[in-house]
Amino acid sequence: MHGQYPASEHDYFWMKQAQILAARAAALGEVPIGALVIKENTAVGIGWNRREQAQLVTEHAELMALQDACTNLSSWRLDGCDLYVTLEPCLMCAGAIQQARIRRLIFGASDPKTGAIHSRWHSYDLTGLNHDVLWTAGVLKESCSKQIKDFFYELRQENKRTEQKLGGRGARRRNAKGN
Template sequence: MVPPAGMIPAVNYELYMGEALAEARSAAARGERPHGAIAVVDEAMVARGHDRVLETDDPTAHAVVMALREAARRVGVDRLRDVTMFCTMEPCPMCVGALLASDVEALVFAVPNRADGAAGTMLQLAEHPSLRRRVKVVSGIRRDEVEELYAASARP
């Protein structure tokens, strides 16, 4: 699904989701859950991340959090409001909370998270009307490819 004009910054959804998919494959190759994320500012990839929970013994080392931490180091906290975050799976409540706390502009994900998705599938935190901050959401980009990766992985 490509968003209507003006909804989120005009970027190459297919390209950046492909990069997130590459990160997910990297995570899978390391025995982690196959989740990947890419932070984009003004058509430039500023950060990459994949799940590193097992590697770091850190339960918060999800792909979105890893990419967000790297983006903050590279572009500064003040520029995070310009970030569009691409991730292979709809983020969990912790990750959506991190996006909201960082004032990230937009989120693009490939597949819904039917366990604890917090951008519309199980919960709607990303665009909740009662919250002061909101993250614009687009879903379904390269969905089939990501579903194939998850089907082939022992750790969805």
């Protein structure tokens, strides 16, 4: 069985915890995405975006949470575990979630640009996969979406202030190129 699964009271609690991790990412200048792996109502893995700090494309919140859970459970098989993440996973993360045997994926905001569960692609609708992942979309979607939108709004404002200090629109790029 695969596909959309209804949200529970626990889902809202754990998504709020994922939002706290997303705020940690934002404080570090990272896109605010947080993730937790839960087994038997206990967090066994946590993660937040670290791509800018590490300069590694794979440092997504979901992968960090999966790695933490694998370490803590001494197994790459995360049978019976659920993953909570504030933004719909990309193709890379959706594949890792499926390979880790996550029972259920719960996410907040949908991602129309790179969402691989139901927005852009429908990864878990493929037949013949060795594991089916149940999923729930839209848990605290408004506040998860606002967290990301606010981050990018502040980033744009900061970029405008920097450009004004450097001499107007496009000055950041000219300055970075050494012109």
